[in-house]
Amino acid sequence: MDARSRAHSFNSAAAQYEASRPSYPVALFDVVEEFLGRALAGARVADVGAGTGIATALLCERGADVVAVEPGEAMAGEFHRVLPDVPIVRGDGNALPLADASHDLVTYAQSWQWTDTGRSVPEALRVLRPGGALAIWWNTTAFDVPWSSAQHERIARHCGVPPRSSVRPDDREAVRLAGLTGLRVVRRQIRWQRRVSLDTHLANIGSRSAFLVLDQAANRSFLAEERRRLREVFPEETVEETYVVDLLVAGRP
Template sequence: MTANSRAQSFNMAAAQYAASRPPYPPELFDGIEELTGGRLAGARVADVGAGTGIATALLCERGAEVIAVEPGEAMARECREALPEVPVVRGDGNSLPLAGASCDLITYAQSWQWTDPARSVPEALRALRPSGALAIWWNTTAFDVPWIRAQHERIARFCGTKPRPARRPGDSDAIRLAGLTGLRVTRRQVRWARLVSLDMHLANIGSRSAFLVLDEARRRTFFVDERRLLSESFPDGMVEETYLVDLLVAVRP
């Protein structure tokens, strides 16, 4: 299964993605403003890999002038329906459909891993104005919460992938792994949580590419068992999902 196939798999569950995926806390956007030294209000922002517009909407709420860039047809359609006032263009981070020096900020919410940094970094620098910045972030799993770590390991075993280590990479390792060496990068982590129904939690898990590429019967097997396990731990049917947002900000040299 190629990375492109997994990236395109989101189109099969665009509505589920829009309804169940977590947003991002206000502190994340405060951090972007602090680390870039600029206000989001009035900034020209391209949100790359915008998906259904989760981050796009929050950037708009901060007063940014946002253009959403999304390769997937179904995801782009969800974004247009949710945010009719926002221009949505088809494209990806490796070949941005943006004019040179046209953006103050380029953002990648949960999407940088689908790019090739050898191409996406030069493309970002081409599209950024002088002193512009790119901001990359992920809602990552809070592995210090025991039930979340246990679930992560169950998912990895079921999907045939290697569980991520509990210890997170240091700043220099995170920058290297993201392919951002050579840029002036600052890292910040923001912890937050949300309380959701068990149904929404399972829908969120099911919207991940690792599950979307599996056949329906296999997915059903996992979620029947997972619902049973979580119902024992959360008998009231409400689940607190805890996240650690990992933010990397690179200001154009």
């Protein structure tokens, strides 16, 4: 399955994505503000690959003036339902429908991997004002949590991909981004947790692109077995999920 098909697979599960996906910790935005040398309040921000608006909502809570960019029709529809007062335009990171030097911050929450960096990096730099920044981040697996690490390996096998042994992006991604931009790049890792129902945890797994492109009967069987396994770890069916946000920020002179 090609990357484009996987990227657009989220449209088949937009409501599930909105209901089950994890958010992001406050500390992430503290780091971005520290890098920018200013508060996000009043900053013009483009949230690219915004999906259903999980990161957008948090940026708005910080007082940022946000426009969302999202290619998927169903995801954009869910975004509009959740955040009806926030502007959203259709487009993607490879060709931003935004004016030159118009934004203080361009963000990619869980979406950078869907871009062609040969195109998306110049586009982000084009849109940024002098002194602005490009910030990309992912919620990644906490591999030191035994049940989570074991589940990560089972998911990878089910999806037919090699399991990762570290968080993403690694240091090579930071070096690569610095090389593409010619700019200073800062990397931070921020650990955080959330407690959710077992149903929400399993729905989150099922909303991943690697799952959405697979046979749904096989997915249901896999998730039923995961339910059985996790009931042994969390008999009250409340799952404590641990994440490590991996954040890269590149500043424009």
